[in-house]
Amino acid sequence: MLARRATPPASPKTPMKSLLFALLLLVASCPALHAYPGDPRPIHDPSTIIWCNNEYWLFATGRGIDSWHSGNLLSWRPGPPVFTDFPSWITQIDPTQHGNFWAPDIVFTNGQYRLYYAVSKWASNSSAIALATNPTLDPFDPGSHWTDSGIVIRTTGGDDFNAIDPSILIDTDSRIWMAFGSFWSGIKLVELNPATGLRKSGAPVYPLAHAKEIEAPCIISHQGSYFLFVNWGLCCRGIYSTYNIRVGRATRVTGPYLDKNGIDMRSGGGTLFLGNEGPRIGPGQAGIFRDGANDWLSYHYYDANRNGAPALGIRRLAWDPTGWPLPGPIAPVSFR
Numbered sequence: 001m002l003a004r005r006a007t008p009p010a011s012p013k014t015p016m017k018s019l020l021f022a023l024l025l026l027v028a029s030c031p032a033l034h035a036y037p038g039d040p041r042p043i044h045d046p047s048t049i050i051w052c053n054n055e056y057w058l059f060a061t062g063r064g065i066d067s068w069h070s071g072n073l074l075s076w077r078p079g080p081p082v083f084t085d086f087p088s089w090i091t092q093i094d095p096t097q098h099g100n101f102w103a104p105d106i107v108f109t110n111g112q113y114r115l116y117y118a119v120s121k122w123a124s125n126s127s128a129i130a131l132a133t134n135p136t137l138d139p140f141d142p143g144s145h146w147t148d149s150g151i152v153i154r155t156t157g158g159d160d161f162n163a164i165d166p167s168i169l170i171d172t173d174s175r176i177w178m179a180f181g182s183f184w185s186g187i188k189l190v191e192l193n194p195a196t197g198l199r200k201s202g203a204p205v206y207p208l209a210h211a212k213e214i215e216a217p218c219i220i221s222h223q224g225s226y227f228l229f230v231n232w233g234l235c236c237r238g239i240y241s242t243y244n245i246r247v248g249r250a251t252r253v254t255g256p257y258l259d260k261n262g263i264d265m266r267s268g269g270g271t272l273f274l275g276n277e278g279p280r281i282g283p284g285q286a287g288i289f290r291d292g293a294n295d296w297l298s299y300h301y302y303d304a305n306r307n308g309a310p311a312l313g314i315r316r317l318a319w320d321p322t323g324w325p326l327p328g329p330i331a332p333v334s335f336r
Helices: 019-029
Strands: 050-052 055-060 066-070 075-079 100-109 112-120 127-134 147-155 167-170 176-180 187-192 206-209 214-222 225-232 244-250 271-274 280-291 294-303 309-319 325-330
Touching: 050 100, 055 100, 100 167, 147 176, 167 214, 176 214, 187 214, 206 214, 206 225, 214 280, 225 280, 244 280, 271 280, 271 325, 280 309
Parallel strands: none
Antiparallel strands: 050 055, 055 066, 066 075, 100 112, 112 127, 127 147, 167 176, 176 187, 187 206, 214 225, 225 244, 244 271, 280 294, 294 309, 309 325
């Protein structure tokens, strides 16, 4: 997602040797700025899929936050952007910000859809994760209206982590957690207030995972264990992207998360879950949607058959005999 291109001073997030090169790369490769033939809109950083009024919905990086909907998980149509008038506070994060928001995630709780998204200044950790709410996702419902609830968590140059890439877990005990982070000191976790959706007062920030190039967390619970999915590598380079999805397992939501070899993800552990598959390059931004007895994985990848255009991947999530997740066959997704 666009936000994760930020670069910590001591550990460059991208191999850019100058600001000019960074800007050229941004224009050339970022999905929110580049149109691809054959796509109504490219899908990058898809949210977790969610159900509303007999349709599946997902949201993605874009100006005002892109939306898509489907009746069957396979054929997707573009919906309206979440924002047409942008919250005024975004210029506190970046005075040049024009409403290009990144890597949303969504849950339904307390009678409302809660959409979390990132606002960030390029090549910095001047960032914020914010919340918008709506009683429905159906844009034709008279009650449909997105309400800005403001900033959930914010980082500045004085912090050693980056407040982007939110992922929300409603735990079995109804506590709500947000995993987030990109590069710097890695992936973090913070508890949210169930009533407001904002950060719980006094809630600490827990470290979950660290690697040289890491971002885009997703946490799920399954049969008494917690699983943390993260991205390693670099995105937004089309067929040259090095993204891959890693996973670890824990007995508590706060960790520690260990890979299959018992290595703590805070110390560089992470078992490969999904990498390149033929023309599908650089999978990333995992989301897990539970539909009855089935778990579905959503993510983006770069399609080598279409010059590296970002594409939506959806597939069943399977489980091996030892309780570790496996990616099932990819579904034939289409757009109209």
